Amino acid sequence: MASFDTFDTIAAIASPPGPALRGLVRLSGPESLTIARSVVRLDEGQEPDPTRPSWRSGTIDLEGLPLDASVTFWPGSRTYTGQPMAEIHTTGSPPLLRRVLGFCLDRGARLAEPGEFTLRAFLSGRIDLTQAEAVLAVIDSQSPAQVEAALQQLAGGLAGPIEAVRDRLLDTLAHLEAGLDFVDEADVDPIGRQRLAGDLARDARELAALADRLRGRDRPSGLPRVVLVGPPNAGKSRLFNALTGGDHALVSPIAGTTRDYLSATIRCQELLVDLIDTAGIDETGDPIEAEAQALRAAQAAGADLLLDCRSGDAPHVADLPDDRPRLVVWTKADRAEGEPPDGTIATSAASGQGLDALRLAIARTIRERATEHDPTGLTSARCRDGLVRASKALANASEAIRLEAGDELVAVDLRDAVEELGRVIGAEIDDAILDRIFRRFCIGK
Numbered sequence: 001m002a003s004f005d006t007f008d009t010i011a012a013i014a015s016p017p018g019p020a021l022r023g024l025v026r027l028s029g030p031e032s033l034t035i036a037r038s039v040v041r042l043d044e045g046q047e048p049d050p051t052r053p054s055w056r057s058g059t060i061d062l063e064g065l066p067l068d069a070s071v072t073f074w075p076g077s078r079t080y081t082g083q084p085m086a087e088i089h090t091t092g093s094p095p096l097l098r099r100v101l102g103f104c105l106d107r108g109a110r111l112a113e114p115g116e117f118t119l120r121a122f123l124s125g126r127i128d129l130t131q132a133e134a135v136l137a138v139i140d141s142q143s144p145a146q147v148e149a150a151l152q153q154l155a156g157g158l159a160g161p162i163e164a165v166r167d168r169l170l171d172t173l174a175h176l177e178a179g180l181d182f183v184d185e186a187d188v189d190p191i192g193r194q195r196l197a198g199d200l201a202r203d204a205r206e207l208a209a210l211a212d213r214l215r216g217r218d219r220p221s222g223l224p225r226v227v228l229v230g231p232p233n234a235g236k237s238r239l240f241n242a243l244t245g246g247d248h249a250l251v252s253p254i255a256g257t258t259r260d261y262l263s264a265t266i267r268c269q270e271l272l273v274d275l276i277d278t279a280g281i282d283e284t285g286d287p288i289e290a291e292a293q294a295l296r297a298a299q300a301a302g303a304d305l306l307l308d309c310r311s312g313d314a315p316h317v318a319d320l321p322d323d324r325p326r327l328v329v330w331t332k333a334d335r336a337e338g339e340p341p342d343g344t345i346a347t348s349a350a351s352g353q354g355l356d357a358l359r360l361a362i363a364r365t366i367r368e369r370a371t372e373h374d375p376t377g378l379t380s381a382r383c384r385d386g387l388v389r390a391s392k393a394l395a396n397a398s399e400a401i402r403l404e405a406g407d408e409l410v411a412v413d414l415r416d417a418v419e420e421l422g423r424v425i426g427a428e429i430d431d432a433i434l435d436r437i438f439r440r441f442c443i444g445k
C-alpha cells in the first residue's frame with residue numbers, strides 16, 4: 001500500500017521500461033536535492049540555486065568510471081508533488097538506471113510505490129481525484145483519441161461541473177439548516193420551496209446525464225471488448241485460440257461446447273483489445289444452456305465490436321444486439337462447404353488464412369469508433385457510482401419537498417448528495433479508496 005505520510009523521500013525509475021537514449025530517476029521529498037547531489041557529482045561552477053528550479057550537469061561515479069549525467073532540481077513546493085523534487089538524467093540503459101536508483105536508495109531514499117508521485121500531488125492539493133484518474137488514463141491509453149480524452153479530463157473536464165453542483169447544494173443546505181435552527185422564524189415561502197424542488201430535480205438530471213456518459217467505460221482492463229458470437233459449432237473457440245495463440249478455449253465438434261465465456265488480451269496492429277469467446281447462440285430449454293445464453297447476451301451487449309461468426313456447416317442465427325458495430329467473419333475457409341458471402345472476412349483457424357486481415361479490420365473499426373468517444377469516457381466506475389447515488393439523493397430531496405416533508409428530511413438527502421459528490425472529486429475520501437486508485441499506477445508516476 002502506498003504510504004499516506006509524505007515526510008520521507010521516494011525514488012523510482014521514471015522513464016519507460018526498455019533501452020533508450022536517455023533515462024531518468026525521479027525523487028520527491030525533503031531530501032531529494034541532497035540525495036541527487038550526492039549521487040551526481042556536479043561539474044565545476046554548477047552549484048544549484050536553492051531558491052529556484054535549475055538544471056545542472058555532472059557525472060556519476062561507477063566504480064571509477066565517470067558516467068555523464070544531469071540533474072534537474074525543483075527546490076520549492078510549487079512542484080507536481082507539492083514538495084522538493086529532483087530528476088537524474090543519464091544514459092537510458094535499464095541495468096544502469098537500476099544502479100543509479102540503487103545509489104539513491106543507499107543514500108536514504110525509499111523505493112516509490114506505484115502511483116506514489118501522483119498520490120503526493122493529490123495529498124498536497126496540487127491535483128484533484130478526477131485529475132489523478134486522468135493521469136492514470138494517460139498512462140493506460142492505447143490510442144491517440146484516448147490520450148486526448150484523458151488530457152482533456154486532466155484539464156478539469158469533469159471536476160468543473162460537479163464542483164458547481166456541489167457548491168449550489170452546500171448553499172441550499174446552509175439555508176435549510178438555518179431554517180432548522182430557527183423554526184419559529186421560518187421565512188421559506190411555499191413558492192421558494194417549489195422552485196427549490198425544481199432546481200434539485202434539474203441537478204439530479206444533470207448528474208444522471210454525467211453518469212450516463214461514463215457508462216460502459218468501467219471495465220477492469222479498460223481495453224475495447226471484441227466479442228465472438230455466432231451459432232454453435234461455428235468455430236468461435238478455435239478462432240479464439242488461433243488469435244490468442246493459446247489453447248485455452250475448449251474446441252469440439254459437439255455443438256454447445258462453450259458454456260462459460262473466456263477472455264484474453266490480444267494485439268491488433270498497435271491496439272490492445274480484450275477478445276471474448278462466448279457460447280453459441282441457441283434456444284433450448286435446458287437451464288445450464290439458459291445460463292450460458294444469458295452470459296453470452298450480456299457479453300454481446302457490452303461489446304465494442306462483435307465478430308459475427310458464420311461457416312458453411314453452421315447455419316446463421318441472427319440474434320445480435322443491433323446497436324453494436326460488427327464484422328462478419330466467415331470461418332473454416334479451408335473446408336469445402338459453402339462460399340464466403342460478400343462483405344465477410346474469410347478466415348481459417350486451421351490454416352491461419354485471413355487472421356491478419358481480421359486483426360487489421362478489428363483495429364480499424366475500433367479506431368474509427370474511438371474518435372467518437374466522449375471525452376470523459378475514461379473515468380472509472382467509481383465516479384459513475386458516486387454520480388448515480390448523488391443524483392438519486394437529489395431526486396429524493398426534490399420529491400420530499402413536493403410532498404411537503406420537513407426540512408430535516410430534505411437536509412438528510414442533500415447531505416448525502418454533497419458527500420457523494422465530494423467523494424467523486426476527492427474532497428472527502430478514505431484511504432481505502434485512495435489506495436485502490438493509486439495502486440493501479442506504474443512505478444515512477
Ligand SMILES: Nc1nc2c(ncn2[C@@H]2O[C@H](COP(=O)(O)OP(=O)(O)OP(=O)(O)O)[C@@H](O)[C@H]2O)c(=O)[nH]1
Binds near residue numbers: 278333349
Ligand atoms: N477445418 C476446420 N475446422 C474448424 C475450423 N475452426 C473450427 N473447426 C472445427 O469446428 C468444430 C467446432 O469448433 P469450435 O471452435 O468448438 O466451435 P464453437 O463455435 O466454439 O462452438 P460452441 O462452443 O459449441 O458454440 C470443431 O470440430 C473444430 O475443430 C477451421 O478453421 N477449419
Ligand SMILES: [Mg+2]
Binds near residue numbers: 237280
Ligand atoms: Mg466454443
